[in-house]
Amino acid sequence: MTGSGPDEYRAQARQWLETNASPLGDGDAAHGGESEIERSKRFQHALWSAGYAGITWPKEYGGQGLTTEELAAFNQVAGDFVLPSVPLSVGMGMVGPTMLELGTREQKSRYILPLLRGDEVWCQMFSEPDAGSDVAGLRTRAVRTGAGWILNGRKVWTSNAQWADFGVILARTDADAPKHRGITMFILDMRRAGVTIRPLVVATGDAPFNEVVLDDVLVPHDAVLGRVNRGWDAAVAMLRHERVSIGTRVQKRSNALSFDNLARIARDRGATSDAVVRRRLAEAYVRESAVLAYGRVLQAEANAGVEVGPRGSAAKLAGAELRLWQALTAQEILGPDVALGDREFDAVALGIVAAPGVATAGGTNEIQRNIIAERILGLPKDGGIADKNLPFNQIRTSR
Numbered sequence: 185m186t187g188s189g190p191d192e193y194r195a196q197a198r199q200w201l202e203t204n205a206s207p208l209g210d211g212d213a214a215h216g217g218e219s220e221i222e223r224s225k226r227f228q229h230a231l232w233s234a235g236y237a238g239i240t241w242p243k244e245y246g247g248q249g250l251t252t253e254e255l256a257a258f259n260q261v262a263g264d265f266v267l268p269s270v271p272l273s274v275g276m277g278m279v280g281p282t283m284l285e286l287g288t289r290e291q292k293s294r295y296i297l298p299l300l301r302g303d304e305v306w307c308q309m310f311s312e313p314d315a316g317s318d319v320a321g322l323r324t325r326a327v328r329t330g331a332g333w334i335l336n337g338r339k340v341w342t343s344n345a346q347w348a349d350f351g352v353i354l355a356r357t358d359a360d361a362p363k364h365r366g367i368t369m370f371i372l373d374m375r376r377a378g379v380t381i382r383p384l385v386v387a388t389g390d391a392p393f394n395e396v397v398l399d400d401v402l403v404p405h406d407a408v409l410g411r412v413n414r415g416w417d418a419a420v421a422m423l424r425h426e427r428v429s430i431g432t433r434v435q436k437r438s439n440a441l442s443f444d445n446l447a448r449i450a451r452d453r454g455a456t457s458d459a460v461v462r463r464r465l466a467e468a469y470v471r472e473s474a475v476l477a478y479g480r481v482l483q484a485e486a487n488a489g490v491e492v493g494p495r496g497s498a499a500k501l502a503g504a505e506l507r508l509w510q511a512l513t514a515q516e517i518l519g520p521d522v523a524l525g526d527r528e529f530d531a532v533a534l535g536i537v538a539a540p541g542v543a544t545a546g547g548t549n550e551i552q553r554n555i556i557a558e559r560i561l562g563l564p565k566d567g568g569i570a571d572k573n574l575p576f577n578q579i580r581t582s583r
């Protein structure tokens with residue numbers, strides 16, 4: 185801890201957040217015409233300038249070089265505020281930690297500081313039309329030439345690609361190697377010739393995802409992140425950071441569906457006398473408290489450099505199930521009013537529509553269960569699904 189001691193650090197962080205962020209439960213404040221990405225970048229810049237971005241990241245790359253105690257203190261205080269950082273979460277929660285782990289000195293010097301300052305936005309291009317849960321089934325190819333690598337293929341579900349300056353992308357670099365051994369991870373400048381980004385519109389009318397088409401895209405040799413043909417190891421490292429990031433963040437982001445908000449709405453509508461609502465709320469409270477507590481433990485371990493491994497999957501699964509439970513509780517309390525009633529409930533409605541996505545993003549609940557079964561409980565290995573075209577309720581896992 186710095187010379188000023190933990191209480192003072194926490195008090196200073198709280199004071200800064202009170203001036204620069206909205207407290208939880210305040211709803212969505214007006215943003216004066218600023219777009220979501222502009223607001224996130226501005227906030228991230230302010231966070232970095234105040235010394236609260238990259239708290240434990242090395243000073244030489246623009247981090248604060250402080251200890252996990254400061255980070256834990258900041259995270260604890262930040263839990264009481266809504267930080268507009270979602271569009272930058274791929275960079276901060278996944279790319280940054282992976283690059284610090286696997287990147288070259290040159291890559292860290294080039295990319296970490298602009299990421300921390302909110303100057304450059306990142307996206308993640310793993311999923312493809314026929315490679316979602318089975319990431320290693322990807323077909324995007326990269327062929328080595330004198331000038332670098334030529335990439336061809338198609339990625340889907342790429343969150344934030346519309347804003348991204350850079351992305352990390354997985355491509356097959358050795359078609360003859362075993363499935364997990366012929367993949368390489370690259371850094372892709374999203375403005376390179378041959379990159380086409382097409383928005384995918386979802387039920388809310390927004391387009392948070394994109395399809396990214398790569399047509400003879402040339403990337404330089406030094407764009408390889410990690411080692412050639414060892415991209416699977418880099419992908420596993422990044423997915424590990426993603427699951428801890430999603431699993432420990434899920435609660436803070438689900439403000440409209442949080443227990444406090446749902447309990448307030450239930451009280452306002454006189455719904456707390458309904459036995460079903462009371463039972464749902466009670467369970468929402470228990471689940472939320474458990475997820476928060478587990479998230480805090482894992483975050484503290486991750487911050488301290490302890491390998492949380494497959495327990496990140498447990499956190500992600502619990503967070504996703506909490507979201508679905510909260511969505512169910514909100515529907516029970518509001519009934520048709522959630523869609524037909526006052527605009528007051530717009531944020532709740534959006535939370536309900538988005539809840540199933542949390543059970544899919546970063547690996548589906550079934551995939552997290554497989555990881556927990558195999559790597560925590562030691563059960564036999566999953567053989568994959570026999571026929572991906574079957575409706576989900578008819579899918580059988582083969583052994």
Ligand SMILES: Cc1cc2nc3c(=O)[nH]c(=O)nc-3n(C[C@H](O)[C@H](O)[C@H](O)COP(=O)(O)OP(=O)(O)OC[C@H]3O[C@@H](n4cnc5c(N)ncnc54)[C@H](O)[C@@H]3O)c2cc1C
Nearest residue numbers: 308309310311316317341342343541544545546548550568
């Ligand atoms: C909100 C959101 C954001 C996302 N952002 C990104 C992003 O930025 N970058 C990116 O690369 N991807 C992103 N994704 C994609 C996400 O990672 C994939 O959707 C996910 O991995 C599932 O892949 P799929 O959609 O192809 O489903 P499939 O893999 O086709 O799965 C279909 C169904 O089969 C089940 N299933 C599959 N295999 C098994 C098995 N072995 N055992 C049991 N059941 C199985 C799945 O659980 C699922 O229910 C995002 C997704 C969402 C919802």
